[in-house]
Amino acid sequence: PTRSHHGASSTRLVHRSRSGAAASRVHEELIAKGKLYEQRREARQERAVRDELKGVRGPKISQEAKNLHHDRPYHERVKRQQDLRKEQNDAKLETIRREEDAAAKKLNTFKPKLSSRGRRATSKVHMMLADQHDQWQARRGEALEA
Incomplete structure (x- = not known):
């Protein structure tokens, strides 16, 4: 049983093919594990998104706001709001x-009662103010004559 050079290479080829099969098997296992990892990662991301969306609530809209009539034109609503304001x-x-008038009535309770003499004095003052220039000239003329 002598081995020829040709036989040795054939055993090596068999050995290499066996190791190649093992390597391809390991490679396939790694690919399968990578796919599994990707699936788990995507599932975690989807769960995180779902959990986040559970925490997010929509805006709370009151019943009055829901019952608003949206068919009215914008300008009509604005005009109505301006009129209301x-x-x-x-x-x-x-x-x-009204409050200022009531306060003024309480404060302005003084009503003067002038006598006839007081009314005459008031009229003399008005008359004196109106005729002041004429009276001054008359006095001046009298002073010059004397």
């Missing part, structure tokens, strides 16, 4: 005016 402002101003 104007009415409220007018009502506030009227209330303030």
Whole structure:
């Protein structure tokens, strides 16, 4: 049983083919493990997204807001709001005016009662102010004559 050079190479080829099969098997196992890892990673990501979406709630909309009529034109709604604000402002101003009038009535209770002599004195003052220039000239003329 002498081995020829040809026989040795054939045994090596068999050995290499066996190791190649083992290597390809290991390679396939690694690919399978990689796919499994990818699937698990995607599942974790999907779970994280689902958990995050569970925590997120939609905006809370009141029942009144849900029942609003959305068929009205925008400008009509704005005009209605402006009119409402104007009415409220007018009502506030009227209330303030009434309160000021009531306060003024309480403060302005003094009503002078002038006698006839007092009325005459007031009229003399008015007359003196109106005729002041004429009276001054008359006095000046009298002083010059004397």
